[in-house]
Amino acid sequence: MTISEPIILGLEGTAHTAGVAVIQGKQILLNESSTYFPPQGGIHPREAANYLAKQFPKLIEKIFQNLPFKADKIDGIAFSQGPGLGPCLRTTATVARAVSLKLNKPLLGVNHCVAHVELGRTITPANDPIVLYVSGGNTQLITFLNGRYRVLGETLDIAIGNALDTLGREMNLPHPGGPHIEKQAQRGKDLLQLPYTIKGMSFSFSGMVTAAKKLIANHSISDVCYSFQEYTFAILAEATERALSCTKKGSVLLTGGVAANAHLQNIIKEVANEQDSSYYVVPRNLAGDNGVMIAFAGTHLLNSGDILPIQKSQVKPRWRTDQVKVRWIP
Amino acid sequence: MDPMNLLKKGQIAKGAEAIIYRGTFLQDPIAIKHRLPKAYRHPDIDNRIRLHRLRSEAKVMTSARKIGVSVPCLMGIDIQNHILILESLEGKILFEKMDSLPTEKLQPIFLKIGRQIGLLHSNDIIHGDLTVFNVLIQLEEKPSLIDFGLGKISNEVEAKADDILTFYSTLKAIEPASKILFSTFLEGYLGVYPEGKNTYEQMKKIQSRARYIAREDRLE
Ligand SMILES: Nc1ncnc2c1ncn2[C@@H]1O[C@H](COP(=O)(O)OP(=O)(O)O)[C@@H](O)[C@H]1O
Ligand SMILES: [Mg+2]
Numbered sequence: 001m002t003i004s005e006p007i008i009l010g011l012e013g014t015a016h017t018a019g020v021a022v023i024q025g026k027q028i029l030l031n032e033s034s035t036y037f038p039p040q041g042g043i044h045p046r047e048a049a050n051y052l053a054k055q056f057p058k059l060i061e062k063i064f065q066n067l068p069f070k071a072d073k074i075d076g077i078a079f080s081q082g083p084g085l086g087p088c089l090r091t092t093a094t095v096a097r098a099v100s101l102k103l104n105k106p107l108l109g110v111n112h113c114v115a116h117v118e119l120g121r122t123i124t125p126a127n128d129p130i131v132l133y134v135s136g137g138n139t140q141l142i143t144f145l146n147g148r149y150r151v152l153g154e155t156l157d158i159a160i161g162n163a164l165d166t167l168g169r170e171m172n173l174p175h176p177g178g179p180h181i182e183k184q185a186q187r188g189k190d191l192l193q194l195p196y197t198i199k200g201m202s203f204s205f206s207g208m209v210t211a212a213k214k215l216i217a218n219h220s221i222s223d224v225c226y227s228f229q230e231y232t233f234a235i236l237a238e239a240t241e242r243a244l245s246c247t248k249k250g251s252v253l254l255t256g257g258v259a260a261n262a263h264l265q266n267i268i269k270e271v272a273n274e275q276d277s278s279y280y281v282v283p284r285n286l287a288g289d290n291g292v293m294i295a296f297a298g299t300h301l302l303n304s305g306d307i308l309p310i311q312k313s314q315v316k317p318r319w320r321t322d323q324v325k326v327r328w329i330p
Numbered sequence: 331m332d333p334m335n336l337l338k339k340g341q342i343a344k345g346a347e348a349i350i351y352r353g354t355f356l357q358d359p360i361a362i363k364h365r366l367p368k369a370y371r372h373p374d375i376d377n378r379i380r381l382h383r384l385r386s387e388a389k390v391m392t393s394a395r396k397i398g399v400s401v402p403c404l405m406g407i408d409i410q411n412h413i414l415i416l417e418s419l420e421g422k423i424l425f426e427k428m429d430s431l432p433t434e435k436l437q438p439i440f441l442k443i444g445r446q447i448g449l450l451h452s453n454d455i456i457h458g459d460l461t462v463f464n465v466l467i468q469l470e471e472k473p474s475l476i477d478f479g480l481g482k483i484s485n486e487v488e489a490k491a492d493d494i495l496t497f498y499s500t501l502k503a504i505e506p507a508s509k510i511l512f513s514t515f516l517e518g519y520l521g522v523y524p525e526g527k528n529t530y531e532q533m534k535k536i537q538s539r540a541r542y543i544a545r546e547d548r549l550e
Contacts, residue, residue, distance in 0.1 A: 145503070145504060146504075146506060150503040150504070151503065152500075152503050153499075156536070156539075191372055191374050191375070196375065196378075196379060198480070199458075199459075199480075199492055199495075199496055200459060200460070200461050200496035200499060200500060201461075201500075202496070202499065230371070230372045230375060231375065233371075234370070234371035234372070234375050237368075237370045237371060238346070238368075238371075241346045241368075242346040244346075245344070245345060245346035246346070246425070246461070267370045267371075270369055270370035271370050274368065274369070274370065275346075322503075
């Protein structure tokens with residue numbers, strides 16, 4: 001290669017994580033992030049946005065201090081333009097515009113969900129997989145078809161991460177509940193009955209949370225956690241198997257914050273086996289929201305000339321995965 | 331006849347849930363649908379689901395056939411082994427068909443599918459998994475419905491709306507002309523089942539409830 005690959009600064013800020021990273025090609029040069037954990041209850045958008053506003057300057061300063069080259073070597077500023085919580089997105093966009101103006105480098109508006117997919121495509125061998133994207137705010141089955149990432153199935157109400165955290169709070173487990181539920185579940189013995197519904201390749205979790213809450217009074221926390229994981233993961237597994245079977249894509253990629261759950265990883269690995277497909281998962285430290293994924297997706301935008309003029313850089317809180325024109329895949 | 335012997339015959343298709351084998355019964359070709367256990371889920375969940383779906387499929391398919399909806403004839407059921415024996419249909423699944431035909435050629439097929447679903451719903455029968463992978467197009471572009479494991483008998487408008495929303499969603503995921511084809515489908519649906527306008531209204535409600543629905547994806 002004669003021309004060196006572009007250097008991209010990535011800014012993630014759609015919910016409770018502020019992430020800043022610098023990458024070049026497939027190489028992660030710097031990666032910083034910090035996450036807001038509310039003292040109790042769920043995320044309040046305004047509080048999370050205030051947190052991001054405090055964190056971004058610190059993180060960016062740290063990154064710029066550690067840059068192995070001058071800041072004007074950076075070729076583009078990528079930021080999470082949506083979907084996400086309005087106040088958080090606006091804070092992040094404000095930071096991104098400022099950096100872009102200061103360095104006089106193009107702005108790149110990245111779709112957060114697409115970024116989770118591009119992270120997996122960059123750092124695992126997965127090329128054209130069925131993507132199971134599981135996080136606190138989103139749960140989708142995604143695959144590339146006719147110029148776009150199509151959503152084959154998704155949650156019809158709350159995301160799996162949100163469901164786990166909500167149940168965790170109900171059982172007074174520390175926030176975020178997901179990892180604690182995973183630990184508790186390992187000690188579970190009895191499978192308690194919960195509803196099991198799947199509609200096409202879509203699913204819903206809020207009814208399952210309600211049913212699980214009712215079990216807390218009369219059963220051990222570990223049995224409730226165990227049963228909740230068994231049921232919800234079985235549904236995700238079945239939807240994934242359907243997607244593999246229908247599209248014949250031959251590989252599956254697990255990504256998003258909940259992808260760090262080892263039990264879910266094992267289950268999806270078995271699903272891949274069942275459909276003679278290969279299985280990939282993003283590394284644990286990059287499963288949750290981060291600036292690296294935004295920068296990787298930003299690289300594709302820059303390479304395909306998809307530059308965002310500042311006057312058109314308003315945030316898109318409801319930006320859907322399948323609205324993005326994916327010009328970088330033939 | 332021991333169905334397990336027939337299983338030695340050639341596999342013709344592998345779905346997400348089941349393996350389909352071809353066999354013959356009194357010289358007629360039959361399809362043997364075997365729901366396999368899945369190692370990735372708890373055996374209790376696995377048994378519960380497979381048994382429930384086997385029973386539902388047998389019941390709902392039979393009801394659909396009685397009212398004149400085109401479905402394979404159910405010829406036998408083996409509950410212990412999770413096996414259904416079905417009439418084998420010649421044809422291509424809708425998903426493959428859509429690859430080979432232009433929109434104008436697909437429209438008459440979607441009209442007929444709409445009529446079949448209208449007939450189903452006017453008799454309070456829910457398919458439960460109405461995707462482009464579960465409609466089989468036979469000779470002379472005649473659609474038949476398969477895979478009723480998630481089906482049920484219900485007069486709830488919500489269940490009917492779920493059916494047509496599932497159909498629209500899988501269509502939208504694979505087909506650029508999804509809006510035209512879906513409106514042709516609706517034309518057939520409403521023609522047979524005028525009260526189906528409530529189904530459609532409910533479908534739009536569910537859609538707007540769902541998260542991040544893009545404005546251009548909402549149906550007017
Ligand atoms: N009666 C039948 N005649 C011919 N082919 C069938 C029949 N039933 C199913 N098939 C074939 O087997 C595939 C899977 O069957 P299906 O009932 O949809 O099972 P699954 O639940 O695994 O999707 C179908 O897509 C179709 O190709
Ligand atoms: Mg099927």
